[in-house]
Amino acid sequence: MARSGGAGRRTSEETREKLIAAAAETLREEGYAGASARAIATRAEANSALVFYHFGGVDQLLLAALDRSSAERMAMYRELTAPARTLEELVEAAVRIYRTDLERGYITEFSELVAAAVTKPELRDEIRDRAEPWIAFIEQEWERVLGGSPLARLLPAREVAYGAITFYLGVNLFSVLDEDHSRTEGVFELAGRLAPRAKLLTLRLPRRGRGAAEPPEPEGAEDAGGAEDDRME
Numbered sequence: 001m002a003r004s005g006g007a008g009r010r011t012s013e014e015t016r017e018k019l020i021a022a023a024a025e026t027l028r029e030e031g032y033a034g035a036s037a038r039a040i041a042t043r044a045e046a047n048s049a050l051v052f053y054h055f056g057g058v059d060q061l062l063l064a065a066l067d068r069s070s071a072e073r074m075a076m077y078r079e080l081t082a083p084a085r086t087l088e089e090l091v092e093a094a095v096r097i098y099r100t101d102l103e104r105g106y107i108t109e110f111s112e113l114v115a116a117a118v119t120k121p122e123l124r125d126e127i128r129d130r131a132e133p134w135i136a137f138i139e140q141e142w143e144r145v146l147g148g149s150p151l152a153r154l155l156p157a158r159e160v161a162y163g164a165i166t167f168y169l170g171v172n173l174f175s176v177l178d179e180d181h182s183r184t185e186g187v188f189e190l191a192g193r194l195a196p197r198a199k200l201l202t203l204r205l206p207r208r209g210r211g212a213a214e215p216p217e218p219e220g221a222e223d224a225g226g227a228e229d230d231r232m233e
Contacts, residue, residue, distance in 0.1 A: 012054075015044075015046055015050055015054065016054050016055075018044040018045070018046060019040060019041070019044045019046060019050065019051060019054060019055070019061060020061070020064050020065050020068055021044070021065075022040045022041070022043035022044035022046075023035065023040050023061045023062050023064070023065040024065040024066075024068070024069060024109060025043060026039050026040050026043055027062055027065065027108070027109050027112050027113070028105035028108045028109050028112075029105075031108075031112050032062075032112040032113065032115065032116040035058060035062060035112075036058065037051040037052070037058050040058070040061065059120075059122075059123060059126075062113060063113070063126055063130070065109070066109060066110065066113060066130060067130070069106055069109060070130060070133070070134075073101070073106060074133065074134075074137065076100075077093075077097050077137070078137070080093055080096060080097065081093045081097075081141050084141070084145055085145060086145065086195075086202065087145065087146065087151070087195045087198055087202050088192070088195040088196055089145075090141065090142070090145050090146075090195075091188075091191050091192055091195045092192070094164070094188075094191075095188045095191075095192070098168070098171070098184075098188070101168075102181070107168065107171070107172045108172060110168075110169075110172075111169055111172040113127055114127055114169060131165060134161075134165060135158075135161040135162065135165060136161075138157070138160065138161035138164050138165070139157040139158055139160075139161045140157075142157040142160050142161070143157045146202055147204070148204040149201060149202045149203055149204050150200075150201045150202075150203070151198060151201035151202050154201065171184050
């Protein structure tokens with residue numbers, strides 16, 4: 001049973017902070033199914049009624065916990081990716097992000113709520129809204145490092161961001177079968193080997209502005225472009 005003595009001496013803000021921290025821990029360790037008001041309150045050494053008093057319900061508390069970890073992660077990962085100037089460095093940063101999220105339980109936290117949204121439609125918009133800043137973050141970093149290159153034309157930033165988020169969620173689900181993460185690490189190793197081989201595709205092309213002279217087409221580019229158009233039809 002939760003101890004009421006300590007909770008009584010806390011301020012309202014301290015109680016909220018305790019509940020948010022306990023919600024994150026419960027979600028990571030017990031999953032969404034085990035994240036009841038009682039289980040969370042017991043960890044926070046608070047009365048379970050305070051979950052509803054401060055947040056209006058368990059789902060709202062879990063979303064508050066997700067917001068807290070997302071804000072911390074965003075600040076940390078913006079700093080991590082900022083030095084990246086090449087595709088290889090961007091891949092290295094992505095691998096570090098994945099490993100950090102795995103070690104600290106962030107992947108589980110997000111994925112448990114996504115899984116819950118499958119059967120709880122009221123959660124879907126909430127999760128979708130919270131995924132959007134991460135999609136935008138990936139877009140921005142992709143465009144910052146590779147914008148203006150043939151690779152960026154081939155792989156538009158928005159689609160890359162969607163693919164990254166899909167992979168992120170899929171990795172967590174597959175980890176139930178891939179307990180030693182060897183298969184996931186194999187994917188990252190493959191990406192690490194391919195990145196240096198894409199150097200020509202990552203060279204930035206001259207930006208075309210109004211009134212700017214068109215850069216000369218390389219020999220054979222017109223034929224190559226036509227062939228590409230044919231393939232796209």
